[in-house]
Amino acid sequence: MILAFTDFGAEGPYLGQMEAVLRINAPNILVINLVSNAPPGQPSLAGYLLAALAGQFPEGSVFLCVVDPGVGGERLPVALRADGRWFIGPDNGLLNTVAAQAEAADWHVITWRPAALSASFHGRDLFAPVAARIALGDVSGLDGWAGPELRRWPADNAAIVYFDHYGNAITGWRYRDELAGKILRVNGWRIAQARTFSDQPGGAPFWYRNSMDLVEIAVNLGRADTSLRLDLGQAVYFEESA
Numbered sequence: 613m614i615l616a617f618t619d620f621g622a623e624g625p626y627l628g629q630m631e632a633v634l635r636i637n638a639p640n641i642l643v644i645n646l647v648s649n650a651p652p653g654q655p656s657l658a659g660y661l662l663a664a665l666a667g668q669f670p671e672g673s674v675f676l677c678v679v680d681p682g683v684g685g686e687r688l689p690v691a692l693r694a695d696g697r698w699f700i701g702p703d704n705g706l707l708n709t710v711a712a713q714a715e716a717a718d719w720h721v722i723t724w725r726p727a728a729l730s731a732s733f734h735g736r737d738l739f740a741p742v743a744a745r746i747a748l749g750d751v752s753g754l755d756g757w758a759g760p761e762l763r764r765w766p767a768d769n770a771a772i773v774y775f776d777h778y779g780n781a782i783t784g785w786r787y788r789d790e791l792a793g794k795i796l797r798v799n800g801w802r803i804a805q806a807r808t809f810s811d812q813p814g815g816a817p818f819w820y821r822n823s824m825d826l827v828e829i830a831v832n833l834g835r836a837d838t839s840l841r842l843d844l845g846q847a848v849y850f851e852e853s854a
Contacts, residue, residue, distance in 0.1 A: 613673055614634055614638065614642070614644070616634075616645050617647045619651065619652045619658065620735075627645065631643055634744050637744035653681040656706070660784030662710060664824040671695070675697065675698065676739055676743040677706055678701060681704070689739065690702070690719060694714035695717075700743045702739075708760060717759070720756055722738065722742055769783070769785065770783065771783060771845050772798075773844070779834075780836055782822065783828065786825055787822075791827065791850060796829065797848065797849040797850070799841055799846060802851075803829060805819055809830065814834070815833060818830060
């Protein structure tokens with residue numbers, strides 16, 4: 613399957629144009645719009661959401677990843693093979709967290725070019741055709757590459773990386789057992805852990821281990837983003853419950 617991960621939004625022509633290219637070039641491959649509202653123009657934040665989602669899909673899956681504020685600039689078009697899955701997109705930090713968390717990661721520069729390549733829509737003209745080619749088993753047009761420098765790239769990000777439709781704040785911090793029972797601090801708030809929404813009264817903020825195994829901040833029957841005045845990139849901290 614090919615899974616699209618973008619900041620395009622559900623409205624407008626861009627997602628449909630890119631999906632059309634996939635279906636023209638790989639008509640028998642399943643195409644899934646996984647995320648279309650990744651943090652706009654913030655590939656480094658979006659990458660933590662991408663990494664959390666990717667592990668839920670089987671080896672051989674191809675992720676078409678386009679959060680690309682530098683499109684047409686000097687950033688490289690790349691393909692990453694990590695733990696048996698392919699990730700196609702720009703070398704701007706979007707794929708770094710996937711590589712940092714992977715047990716095995718191989719980077720490639722995309723050398724293949726279409727007959728026509730617009731300066732402003734590489735998702736449609738370059739990344740989508742390459743994703744289709746790879747999904748069909750064609751890995752020509754890729755050159756091996758050492759990849760970006762990741763020694764200082766944090767595999768986890770103790771910050772808010774995404775807001776969902778309900779206003780819940782997803783962090784880039786993977787849940788670990790040692791976090792159980794600790795107090796989360798964000799924007800001056802001290803927030804206790806709960807197992808799930810129904811364990812809290814309406815209007816109560818809490819943090820929990822979400823379905824992607826990330827730390828998430830929520831307000832039962834409310835919106836964490838507005839009621840707690842949260843922003844993308846905002847740092848979160850943990851302290852003992854006492």
